[in-house]
Amino acid sequence: MKHHTVLRIVTKLIIPLILLFGLYIQFHGDYSAGGGFQAGVIIASGFILYNIIFGLEVGFSILSINMTKNLMAIGVLLYIAVGFMGIIQGLNFLEYNSLLSSSKEGQLLGIFLVELGVGLTVSNVMILIFYSFNNMGEKL
């Protein structure tokens, strides 16, 4: 769809806003509505829009399939790693109290990291599913 001028220009204008909105939902989830799941889906939809307009080849040059595979695993591992930090410090699994000096800040940091892991996994799984369906199983 690269030859559609209107689509191309509007997409270029809109994608930064979508990604920015996704990041806002991700990192402002502590204070307003949102969190990792929603942010991951919104960021993934930005990437998918780019892929629809400019074609998969251009999309792969930004975020390859191997990269999405790695990132979605890194998200889960980040979550589990934060959980094990609690065990290392002598607390329960996924207890964030002693991540930082004060227990409240530790909770904030823990929630931040956990939501980051969720966002990474969700967005990359969505992108990967889109890639798999549209790549017709060629370069997987």
Added chain:
Amino acid sequence: MTIALLYILLSVLIVISIYVIISRNLFSVIISTTIFSMVCALIFLLLDAIDVSLTEAAVGAGISTILFLSTIRYVDIIATDTKKSTVPIVILFFLLLDAIDVSLTEAAVGAGISTILFLSTIRYVDIIATDTKKSAVPIVILFFLLLISISILIYDLPEPGKANVVNNSQATKYYINNSTTEMGVPNVVTSVLAGYRGFDTLGEVIVIFIAGISVLGILRNTKGRT
């Protein structure tokens, strides 16, 4: 005013789902489910469930539409070929379950991803819709049995949002009272999801991760086979 608007939106949901059931064009079914999700998001907004509303708008109306459409392209189901798609049944269950304020987050993600998996599995094992004509009747009976049992069970559920039922008595109060002092997070939903119930969220993330892996596994060898 709010109640009247709520009833209008709910009746719109019923109209859309009836259309989804009787329609034979898969493309218009998908667009209808998108509208369904948007109306659901509005309803959640009216019920002050901003987080769920946002999720419904992003997941139900946004990403699942894209995934459904690319699935249709992939599976090459032409509209007249299919007698009935599996989507309406899922939607019907949603309509039943939506009456209670259960978290639709899981339902949207699960139903979206699992529908895609089912469709691609159908393509993978080459089951054509007309082959399953014989087994259609037991499935319908099973579906109605499930429908009846769920409808009976719904009567036992407490009224949504009521203050003095068991569900809302202890844990909810604890979260609302202590979230700010213990977590320092003003949004109670986030502190419950990532803090108090962090282990459940870990399970959800792993479910999504497994869904991604399964899609990879199912779609990997299609080219070599055909």
